[in-house]
Amino acid sequence: MGIEISLCMIVKNEEENLGACLDSVRGVADEIIIVDTGSTDGTLDIAARYTDKIYHFDWIDDFAAARNYSFSKGTKEYLMWLDADDTITEENRLNLIQTKALFPPDVDYVVMYYYTQVDEEGQPIFMSRRERILRRAAGFQWQGALHEYIPVSGKGYRSRMYVTHNRKEYDSNTKRNMSIIQKKADSGELDERDAYYYAGMLYADGRKEEALEQARRYLSIDTLPLCDGQKIYFLAHDLMMERGDHEGALKALTEKEKFLKDKSEYYCQLGFFYRDIYNDKDKACEYFRQALQCEESMSMAGVSVEAAHDYYYFIPYAALGQCQIALRQYRDAYDSFRMALSYKPEDEETQEMARKLDRALTLRRAAESMA
Numbered sequence: 001m002g003i004e005i006s007l008c009m010i011v012k013n014e015e016e017n018l019g020a021c022l023d024s025v026r027g028v029a030d031e032i033i034i035v036d037t038g039s040t041d042g043t044l045d046i047a048a049r050y051t052d053k054i055y056h057f058d059w060i061d062d063f064a065a066a067r068n069y070s071f072s073k074g075t076k077e078y079l080m081w082l083d084a085d086d087t088i089t090e091e092n093r094l095n096l097i098q099t100k101a102l103f104p105p106d107v108d109y110v111v112m113y114y115y116t117q118v119d120e121e122g123q124p125i126f127m128s129r130r131e132r133i134l135r136r137a138a139g140f141q142w143q144g145a146l147h148e149y150i151p152v153s154g155k156g157y158r159s160r161m162y163v164t165h166n167r168k169e170y171d172s173n174t175k176r177n178m179s180i181i182q183k184k185a186d187s188g189e190l191d192e193r194d195a196y197y198y199a200g201m202l203y204a205d206g207r208k209e210e211a212l213e214q215a216r217r218y219l220s221i222d223t224l225p226l227c228d229g230q231k232i233y234f235l236a237h238d239l240m241m242e243r244g245d246h247e248g249a250l251k252a253l254t255e256k257e258k259f260l261k262d263k264s265e266y267y268c269q270l271g272f273f274y275r276d277i278y279n280d281k282d283k284a285c286e287y288f289r290q291a292l293q294c295e296e297s298m299s300m301a302g303v304s305v306e307a308a309h310d311y312y313y314f315i316p317y318a319a320l321g322q323c324q325i326a327l328r329q330y331r332d333a334y335d336s337f338r339m340a341l342s343y344k345p346e347d348e349e350t351q352e353m354a355r356k357l358d359r360a361l362t363l364r365r366a367a368e369s370m371a
Contacts, residue, residue: 002101004030005133006074007082010057010066011035014084015042017166022050024087028096029080035070043084061180064142071142080133085166089122092161099159108154109134113162121346122164124309131156132163146180147197178205192218196232203235212239219252230259237269246277264311267291271319281323288323291316313343318350330357330364 007029011018022032032051036044037059047054057069071079088096110133117126131150134140142148181198184190190198199214215236233256240249253260253269260266271287274280294312321336337354341347 003078003103004076005078005080005100006031006033006076006136007080008033008067008070008074009035009082009084010037010063010070011039011043011047011084012037012059013039013041013043015039015046017085018043018046019049021082021084021087024089024093025082025096026093028088028093028100031074031076033070033073035066035073037066061183062145064144064148067142067148071136071140074136077136078133079136082163083165086163087166088161088163092163095161099161104157106155107135107157108138109140109152110157110159112159115162115164118164124162127162127309129158130163132159144193145184146177146194174204177201192221199232199235203239208239208242212236212243215239215252219255230256230263233260234265234269246273249273262294264291264294264316267294268311268316268319271316271323275319275323281326285320285323285327288316288320292320310344314340314347317343318347321350321353325353325357330361333357334361 005028007025009021009032011034022029032053034044034047034051034054035057036047036054037057044054053073055069055073057066059066067081070081109131111129112132113124114128114130114132115122115124115126116128118124131140131152134150134152135154138152138154140150140152142150178201181190181194181201184194185198195214195217199211202208202211202214215232218232219236233252236252237249240246240252250273253266257266267287267290271284271291274287275284291311317336317340321333321340324330324333324336334354334357337350337357340350341354344350
């Protein structure tokens, strides 16, 4: 029987991206809703090539309000959202069309991977899971003026399909986002989730002392911050390391172990700490091996947990190999570098380390055979 989907988008000055986005979902969207928040370029002309359902929303510094308005215009059984600089690969497009035809009748929402940053080969550097397709009758609502999200409930379907965000850093977007969250900070309206994002934006803006002040808010509470809040502990660690506060940096992680013990990033950071600060290569190896035991996982419902993909495969293998060289465990180091390259074969530094070890081991075997 299948289902029908309304694609609901909010856009502003997206003439460079919108066509590619909408081309990538042909056959997926049965209805396209475009809500414009004040474009001054050719965005609306491009949108008109794909749909006549184009609406205007007066921008009020609230992404959730704009997205909820776009959802209110959808008429099909399910609602799907994309940003204008998102695309879906041809393989995922065909899979989505097939999924529509075979969709289980009792599913309230579909969670898909979101490749938020990719390398030159299109492989994920950072990714999360996001609620992507939602039953309209469930009445799900977006929340959050910035970095908006949808609290979902009911029966979810976890898909292996993904959307790629073709990230471009526009100065206007950065300034806009900082303006939105700065207003909340100045008025004392930041909740924990806002404060997490505020800390990250302050750090990116070079305001590191202010970022650390926000991060310390999380170090003083004993609950897990909302929406990928584990990252705040890593940010606090990095800021303290930059200040030379090694003891504080270590405490920023170890005192939150109960929230981080399933994260490869946690064990990698401890491994780097023992390798670089304490010069304890054996202990560092233990942590890198623990990192390799972690499974890359992201939240299922309503919370986007961004994972640094390389931390679960490439980084711990490469770091383990470097420590094994220092410990003169050359055979093990070679194996570690080969494993790292199996996940990231184009990494030139690791290629060179593996080549040097291969030559050294070959010479050693030759010498041993002549002895």
